[in-house]
Amino acid sequence: MTFSHNGAAGATLATGGSSFITLEQFIIEREAESPGSKGQFSRLLRDMAVAAKMVERDVRKAGLVDLFGETGEINVQDEEQKKLDVLAHEAFVRALRRGGEVCLIGSEEHAEAIPLLFDDCQGKYVVLFDPLDGSSNIDVNISIGTIFSIYRIPDDHVGKVTIESALQCGRQQVAAGYIVYGSSTILVYTTGNGVNGFTLDPSIGEFLLSHPDITTPDRGNIYSINEGNYNSWEPGLKEYIKWMQQEAPDDAPARPYTTRYIGSFVADFHRNLMKGGVYIYPANTRNPNGKLRLMYEANPMAFIVEQAGGRAETGNGPILDVEPEALHDRCPVYIGSPAMVEDALAFLSGERTSRD
Ligand code: P6P
Numbered sequence: 001m002t003f004s005h006n007g008a009a010g011a012t013l014a015t016g017g018s019s020f021i022t023l024e025q026f027i028i029e030r031e032a033e034s035p036g037s038k039g040q041f042s043r044l045l046r047d048m049a050v051a052a053k054m055v056e057r058d059v060r061k062a063g064l065v066d067l068f069g070e071t072g073e074i075n076v077q078d079e080e081q082k083k084l085d086v087l088a089h090e091a092f093v094r095a096l097r098r099g100g101e102v103c104l105i106g107s108e109e110h111a112e113a114i115p116l117l118f119d120d121c122q123g124k125y126v127v128l129f130d131p132l133d134g135s136s137n138i139d140v141n142i143s144i145g146t147i148f149s150i151y152r153i154p155d156d157h158v159g160k161v162t163i164e165s166a167l168q169c170g171r172q173q174v175a176a177g178y179i180v181y182g183s184s185t186i187l188v189y190t191t192g193n194g195v196n197g198f199t200l201d202p203s204i205g206e207f208l209l210s211h212p213d214i215t216t217p218d219r220g221n222i223y224s225i226n227e228g229n230y231n232s233w234e235p236g237l238k239e240y241i242k243w244m245q246q247e248a249p250d251d252a253p254a255r256p257y258t259t260r261y262i263g264s265f266v267a268d269f270h271r272n273l274m275k276g277g278v279y280i281y282p283a284n285t286r287n288p289n290g291k292l293r294l295m296y297e298a299n300p301m302a303f304i305v306e307q308a309g310g311r312a313e314t315g316n317g318p319i320l321d322v323e324p325e326a327l328h329d330r331c332p333v334y335i336g337s338p339a340m341v342e343d344a345l346a347f348l349s350g351e352r353t354s355r356d
Contacts, residue, residue: 023049023187023198023207030191044101044125045175045189048148049207051095052179052187055088055132055146056200059181062138084138085109088131088146102127103153103161106327108296113163113327124158125174126151126166128296128327134264143182145266149300150175163327166295170320176300178266188214188270190307195273211274216310219339220276224261224268232284240347242354265292269301269335273308278340282315283332290314290332294324298333311341315348 021029024046031042062084089109096102097116103123105114108130116123129148137144152174153165177189185200187207197211223244230238244257260277262268268279283290292298302312302319312319312335322331334344346352 021209040101047095047099051092054091056185058087085132085135130296133266143267144264146179167324170299173303176303180270190304195308214308216273216308217276220337221256222260222277224279229284236348239354240344272336276337278336281333289330292333294329294331298331311338
């Protein structure tokens, strides 16, 4: 099934038809557009896609392994089946180590950054990722995902990379993407020239271009936030949510908002990107900097949403402008349709109230 820019379903995907574009072909075609490219970056993107297919395979069977413990490869020396997010972490590390284009990895599953300096690695790229976002949802069959962010290190850091080489603000990203392991598996990424989505066709093991040139609607009718934290929100945020829940005054256009909150950022983000909406994980009394991680959740999604015409803010400025201090920094997140993020900022500042 092909999709128009706003994700509306269209005619049948030409997998059985005359033409479809695989992720590999797309990457090669786009590489041709960057003169002087030696292909390292393209190989890196392909390595990420290989790892994504391995994780997809494990995610699809994890429920069975969890439930019955009799299918899937359970290593007999390993008393406990490895948690799926550790398996996902290892799949990406293995693929990136083998590829040789990456000199440093940062993962949500690893306290410290992982330098790949063996054999005098001359890799120029850093990959930061959340191998399996929302993994607590896997045993109830709710969509989960992988989020990644790619930086190029300064030339004078090659061969002696440290975590400081990776702590660059989000605007410096050379690529960002995510994979949603949902009703189907889709890989969405940007290299700064728009956003494209590829759906995995398991029958041929290829990601096929299914969502070309994704743009997000200026406004949607969905807001995504954990309302269980209501009492810990700042007043302006309470006003914003109350405003969306109210009937519009007779002389104003109706406010047809609805709430959708999956508990997997990557799934909530993807739905809102395609349909329009805003996802909010604010600072609150329990999480003074919010819950989401700056370097491998907020930044990559901010890069993608801005490339798709959306907006991504902390409440005190654009997410992409935050200067990181450590690999696992957190930040508040207001992300999605630009008009809805702007509404949120106006309520946070007190410029608007629910009585407007
Ligand atoms: P809460 C998953 O743990 C995650 O990092 C995001 O994927 C998700 O949106 C959020 O946390 C859910 O957090 O506090 O609402 O359960």
